[in-house]
Amino acid sequence: PSLDLPVTQVADVLPGKPSVSYIAFGSNVGDRISNIQRAFNLLNAHAGVKVRKTSSIFESEPMYVQDQPQFLNGCFELETELPPIELLRLCKRIEYEELKRVKEFENGPRSIDLDIILYKNSDGEDVVMTTEELIIPHPRLIERTFVMEPLCELIPCTAVHPVTAEPILNHLNQVYEQQRDENVLSKIIPLAKLNGVDRFLKFKNRLKKDAVSNRLINTTVSPTLIMGIINTTPDSFSDGGQLGDDIDVQLLKVKTMVEDALKLNNQVIIDIGGCSTRPNSGQAPLEEELRRTIPLIRAVRTCDFIPQEQVILSIDTYRSEVAEQAINAGADLVNDISGGKFDPNMFTVLAKNPTVAYAMSHIRGDIQSMNKLTDYSCEDGGNGENQTEYYYGKKFDNKEDTALIRTMARELATQYSKALSMGMKTWQIILDPGLGFAKHANQNLEVIRSIYILKNYSIVKGSEFVNFRNKPVLIGPSRKKFIGHITGETTASERDISTSSVVTACVGYGADIVRVHDTANCAKSIKIADSIYRCSI
Ligand SMILES: Nc1nc2ncc(COP(=O)(O)O)nc2c(=O)[nH]1
Numbered sequence: 001p002s003l004d005l006p007v008t009q010v011a012d013v014l015p016g017k018p019s020v021s022y023i024a025f026g027s028n029v030g031d032r033i034s035n036i037q038r039a040f041n042l043l044n045a046h047a048g049v050k051v052r053k054t055s056s057i058f059e060s061e062p063m064y065v066q067d068q069p070q071f072l073n074g075c076f077e078l079e080t081e082l083p084p085i086e087l088l089r090l091c092k093r094i095e096y097e098e099l100k101r102v103k104e105f106e107n108g109p110r111s112i113d114l115d116i117i118l119y120k121n122s123d124g125e126d127v128v129m130t131t132e133e134l135i136i137p138h139p140r141l142i143e144r145t146f147v148m149e150p151l152c153e154l155i156p157c158t159a160v161h162p163v164t165a166e167p168i169l170n171h172l173n174q175v176y177e178q179q180r181d182e183n184v185l186s187k188i189i190p191l192a193k194l195n196g197v198d199r200f201l202k203f204k205n206r207l208k209k210d211a212v213s214n215r216l217i218n219t220t221v222s223p224t225l226i227m228g229i230i231n232t233t234p235d236s237f238s239d240g241g242q243l244g245d246d247i248d249v250q251l252l253k254v255k256t257m258v259e260d261a262l263k264l265n266n267q268v269i270i271d272i273g274g275c276s277t278r279p280n281s282g283q284a285p286l287e288e289e290l291r292r293t294i295p296l297i298r299a300v301r302t303c304d305f306i307p308q309e310q311v312i313l314s315i316d317t318y319r320s321e322v323a324e325q326a327i328n329a330g331a332d333l334v335n336d337i338s339g340g341k342f343d344p345n346m347f348t349v350l351a352k353n354p355t356v357a358y359a360m361s362h363i364r365g366d367i368q369s370m371n372k373l374t375d376y377s378c379e380d381g382g383n384g385e386n387q388t389e390y391y392y393g394k395k396f397d398n399k400e401d402t403a404l405i406r407t408m409a410r411e412l413a414t415q416y417s418k419a420l421s422m423g424m425k426t427w428q429i430i431l432d433p434g435l436g437f438a439k440h441a442n443q444n445l446e447v448i449r450s451i452y453i454l455k456n457y458s459i460v461k462g463s464e465f466v467n468f469r470n471k472p473v474l475i476g477p478s479r480k481k482f483i484g485h486i487t488g489e490t491t492a493s494e495r496d497i498s499t500s501s502v503v504t505a506c507v508g509y510g511a512d513i514v515r516v517h518d519t520a521n522c523a524k525s526i527k528i529a530d531s532i533y534r535c536s537i
């Protein structure tokens with residue numbers, strides 16, 4: 001239903017004080033990811049436009065005309081000196097002249113669609129206008145999850161629709177209340193093409209009504225991904241030295257891991273690490289870490305007895321040099337236990353590779369000092385600035401019980417903002433609460449119980465706003481000391497059975513990816529857990 005909007009005078013764009021506009025993008029023809037990236041670059045290339053933020057990318061069912069390919073949708077947040085009509089004309093030029101959009105019929109397939117959703121002038125006032133050429137806010141905004149879901153990643157959860165004066169998050173929930181399958185979106189992480197084939201990590205969440213309370217619960221409904229650990233270090237705490245330096249032995253281990261995982265899923269992540277990060281361990285020099293990892297990544301990527309399309313290759317490193325060489329050797333994902341804190345160039349390397357995923361872990365201090373930094377009681381991060389934290393749009397009531405996860409989330413949000421400010425894209429980032437990194441045994445258990453809180457956390461700090469909505473969560477419990485602390489298993493390699501129980505709990509609390517040594521058994525516990533908690537057999 002289009003809103004019968006009043007025609008109002010468009011507030012002037014004051015020179016030198018940019019306006020802010022939110023542009024929804026959609027593509028379902030051609031190379032969708034490259035169309036989106038080109039639209040981003042073409043908007044950014046215009047002197048009067050700066051794209052400040054991107055939302056996640058979502059795969060969505062065609063809304064009005066069903067028999068056409070699925071769309072990839074999302075939103076850009078941009079600063080602009082252009083008045084609304086000029087901005088519209090720039091979008092049309094990019095659609096039709098640059099990206100050769102052909103409009104076959106209304107709501108039909110398109111290489112790219114750029115719609116102005118909202119426009120705030122230099123004074124932060126929402127512009128409301130209705131002309132033949134342009135209606136702002138977009139008249140079909142409040143019926144579209146593929147617009148509101150990404151938009152709600154970029155605006156504070158309290159932001160209201162300029163005409164209905166209701167929070168946009170409420171409009172989104174109202175559409176989800178209808179519980180229609182076509183409104184369910186899959187968040188995707190685009191990866192580098194392989195043999196011209198698009199590859200994604202895909203995470204599907206839906207707001208399901210709780211059977212008793214009827215409340216909407218954010219539920220993951222896609223299969224949990226397994227990340228198999230290949231430690232090529234002689235001293236890793238749990239399986240140090242087993243693999244040695246022989247590439248053929250390592251390749252066989254990878255092959256076995258992949259086969260075990262693909263019996264029960266159609267995708268597997270292999271995480272190759274060349275530098276142990278167990279507490280107080282000595283750190284291998286850069287050259288040694290490169291020698292242990294890069295040849296193996298190259299060997300896995302070029303090996304013909306491994307199903308390349310289904311294997312996502314990850315490098316476990318906190319060094320940007322190792323990350324860069326691993327990406328050039330074929331790695332799809334950089335798994336950084338330091339969340340970018342140990343190497344100032346890490347975010348720059350990832351910003352140059354927008355189709356490489358990045359697992360950002362929470363940590364404090366460094367490998368030597370982290371286990372002394374486990375006090376999470378400080379509420380305001382010690383700097384007292386005015387900040388408000390939300391769980392899925394509602395302020396946290398019980399602050400005592402959530403101090404640990406909120407403080408960790410605040411610290412992750414600082415790194416996340418820094419990553420985006422250095423040019424990384426929202427869609428690249430996976431969060432990891434960092435079990436065993438600056439957390440003692442009981443805190444690790446509480447972190448597992450709080451995964452679902454992290455996935456629905458947002459914080460407004462002054463004009464800054466960070467939203468972890470839809471962020472996939474990776475977690476690494478495998479063989480760690482906190483398990484031995486409970487079971488009395490003193491050596492790491494005897495903790496696989498216990499680990500597979502912990503894996504089930506991690507899935508139950510919302511983990512999207514689980515990092516394990518024993519892929520054969522953990523693949524089974526993940527499959528059981530998905531059947532119980534995700535109803536995805
Ligand atoms: N899933 C999905 N369905 C769609 N259906 C129609 C239009 C046409 O939108 P318009 O009215 O803004 O041209 N765009 C989409 C879209 O972007 N995603």
Ligand SMILES: Nc1nc2ncc(COP(=O)(O)O)nc2c(=O)[nH]1
Nearest residue numbers: 236237238277335359432434435476
């Ligand atoms: N993303 C992520 N990566 C990690 N890498 C190493 C270790 C330390 O364990 P290991 O020495 O067994 O690899 N733990 C994690 C973790 O918890 N999360």
